[in-house]
Amino acid sequence: MSGDSNSGPSLVQAIRQSPPIDTSEPYDPAWVAGRTILITGGASGFGEGFFRKWAAHGANIIIGDINDKRGEALVEEVRESTDNKNHHYIHCNVTDWQSQVDFFHKAIRLSAHGGIDAVVANAGVIEKGARFEEPKGLDADAPPKPNLLCYDINLTGVLYTAHLALFYLPRNPRSQNPSVSNTPAADIPGESFLSASNLLYLSNGYS
Numbered sequence: 001m002s003g004d005s006n007s008g009p010s011l012v013q014a015i016r017q018s019p020p021i022d023t024s025e026p027y028d029p030a031w032v033a034g035r036t037i038l039i040t041g042g043a044s045g046f047g048e049g050f051f052r053k054w055a056a057h058g059a060n061i062i063i064g065d066i067n068d069k070r071g072e073a074l075v076e077e078v079r080e081s082t083d084n085k086n087h088h089y090i091h092c093n094v095t096d097w098q099s100q101v102d103f104f105h106k107a108i109r110l111s112a113h114g115g116i117d118a119v120v121a122n123a124g125v126i127e128k129g130a131r132f133e134e135p136k137g138l139d140a141d142a143p144p145k146p147n148l149l150c151y152d153i154n155l156t157g158v159l160y161t162a163h164l165a166l167f168y169l170p171r172n173p174r175s176q177n178p179s180v181s182n183t184p185a186a187d188i189p190g191e192s193f194l195s196a197s198n199l200l201y202l203s204n205g206y207s
């Protein structure tokens with residue numbers, strides 16, 4: 001690991017993430033053409049936006065979501081508008097490990113080239129109902145458990161997705177140069193947990 005003598009190792013090198021993005025540079029989404037991209041929570045919101053944008057540029061998108069009705073309708077619509085049958089909807093509850101395993105296994109079977117090029121761990125929610133920071137009624141005989149759904153989806157679900165992506169991305173038959181970020185930095189134990197956050201994007205570096 002290098003870095004100048006005053007500042008120590010570069011953080012980018014240390015955590016093996018992509019370098020900073022210069023948002024003033026034009027972005028060319030053409031690179032996604034022909035790629036198989038998995039998006040959790042792809043039936044609406046940000047996920048739907050990624051789906052529409054990348055599908056319009058020739059990517060094959062496979063979304064996993066719990067909203068079957070919306071997900072299936074969206075895939076149908078985008079298949080038509082892009083004249084591409086390689087977009088798919090798969091039911092996936094990101095809080096359920098087996099559901100995510102099934103999502104990846106089915107996606108590989110459906111992928112036009114038998115592999116996965118990129119994964120977006122996008123499924124996320126905001127806390128609804130009783131707020132964690134405002135516990136109430138805990139002096140009762142049966143105090144109510146806090147609702148941790150937000151944590152289960154936004155943290156555990158993202159970690160499940162990242163774990164599966166780290167396994168399957170380098171196994172893409174088209175992979176020539178697996179991502180430098182697919183092994184954890186040896187000198188930062190637990191780095192994966194530190195960097196886990198909503199909207200995590202992993203790609204296998206095939207280009």
Ligand SMILES: NC(=O)c1ccc[n+]([C@@H]2O[C@H](COP(=O)([O-])OP(=O)(O)OC[C@H]3O[C@@H](n4cnc5c(N)ncnc54)[C@H](O)[C@@H]3O)[C@@H](O)[C@H]2O)c1
Nearest residue numbers: 041043044045046065066067092093094095123124125126
């Ligand atoms: N929209 C915004 O402006 C904004 C801004 C900042 C942060 N966020 C955060 O980003 C996240 C996503 O926002 P959004 O606007 O795209 O939300 P959204 O509700 O439109 O989309 C979230 C998607 O995730 C799916 N989902 C929910 N639980 C799931 C589960 N267990 N398994 C699989 N899929 C599941 C939903 O069905 C939905 O399709 C949220 O955590 C939100 O708080 C949103």
